[in-house]
Amino acid sequence: MLSTREKELIAEIWGRLTPVAEDIGAEALLRMFATEPGSKTYFSHLDISPSSAHLRSHGKKIVLAIAEGAKDISQLAVTLGPLQTLHAYQLRIDPTNFKFFSHCMLVTLAAHMRNDFTPVAHAAMDKYLSAFAAVLAEKFR
Amino acid sequence: MVKWSDEERKVISTIFSNLDYDDIGPKALRRCLIVYPWTQRHFSTFGDLTTPAAIMKNEKAAAHGIKVLHGLDRALKNMDNIKATYAELSILHSEKLHVDPDNFKLLADCLTITIAAKMGDCFTAATQVIFQKFLCVVVSALGKQYH
Numbered sequence: 001m002l003s004t005r006e007k008e009l010i011a012e013i014w015g016r017l018t019p020v021a022e023d024i025g026a027e028a029l030l031r032m033f034a035t036e037p038g039s040k041t042y043f044s045h046l047d048i049s050p051s052s053a054h055l056r057s058h059g060k061k062i063v064l065a066i067a068e069g070a071k072d073i074s075q076l077a078v079t080l081g082p083l084q085t086l087h088a089y090q091l092r093i094d095p096t097n098f099k100f101f102s103h104c105m106l107v108t109l110a111a112h113m114r115n116d117f118t119p120v121a122h123a124a125m126d127k128y129l130s131a132f133a134a135v136l137a138e139k140f141r
Numbered sequence: 142m143v144k145w146s147d148e149e150r151k152v153i154s155t156i157f158s159n160l161d162y163d164d165i166g167p168k169a170l171r172r173c174l175i176v177y178p179w180t181q182r183h184f185s186t187f188g189d190l191t192t193p194a195a196i197m198k199n200e201k202a203a204a205h206g207i208k209v210l211h212g213l214d215r216a217l218k219n220m221d222n223i224k225a226t227y228a229e230l231s232i233l234h235s236e237k238l239h240v241d242p243d244n245f246k247l248l249a250d251c252l253t254i255t256i257a258a259k260m261g262d263c264f265t266a267a268t269q270v271i272f273q274k275f276l277c278v279v280v281s282a283l284g285k286q287y288h
Binding site: 027030031033034035103104106107110111112113114115117119120122123126 | 257270
């Protein structure tokens with residue numbers, strides 16, 4: 001359950017990070033590939049080495065989708081409609097990977113925002129990313 | 142038995158030797174109590190934990206955070222037998238404190254994020270892998286004596 005203040009905080013943080021979407025996204029992916037090697041199996045068709053163009057563009061795509069969702073969290077199911085279909089019928093990513101990615105995104109945010117990644121911001125972000133992942137997986141079955 | 146490379150031992154010992162326990166301990170536990178409020182169930186004697194602001198000021202939570210962080214010193218000193226090192230503490234958490242072992246993972250994740258916030262860019266993906274491996278072994282050892 002996200003309070004009004006938490007929704008504002010989330011929108012504010014992602015608004016600030018949109019200019020560095022590529023950096024944030026690539027780093028979160030890299031952290032996930034390092035800590036959960038099984039997650040790499042979904043990227044065998046791409047070059048996901050550090051600083052690769054594929055990694056950066058893919059990271060950017062993911063962060064921009066997360067940032068877009070943050071603008072109106074109550075409309076997540078609408079905003080994510082096409083992505084829901086993509087993930088359910090084409091990508092078919094095992095949903096545990098959403099949890100791994102969310103954790104690595106939180107670590108990335110902590111490393112970038114340092115003391116600004118307060119426990120309150122962390123709690124709000126964890127809830128948002130969980131909700132985002134749940135909506136993304138809604139069409140899986 | 143868990144194997145540690147020289148590099149892994151070095152990374153872990155460097156993180157802990159540079160750690161201000163009095164700063165990071167309270168931060169990690171307070172973060173856990175705020176991000177995962179159900180963990181507060183074990184701390185009914187700590188006083189006011191009703192809001193994040195109250196948690197951030199709670200002295201008992203701070204003191205306990207320091208104690209828990211120092212608890213990791215045992216693993217540091219016995220990297221090659223972490224399981225046996227925590228057998229007694231595992232029994233304590235199971236039979237006396239009645240802590241769901243899933244909670245250990247939650248606190249471990251909060252500690253990881255606290256350290257990431259402190260180290261910034263220095264908390265590289267490679268460092269994260271090693272630190273999480275260490276905490277994973279500790280968490281597993283703490284859950285080992287639950288029957």
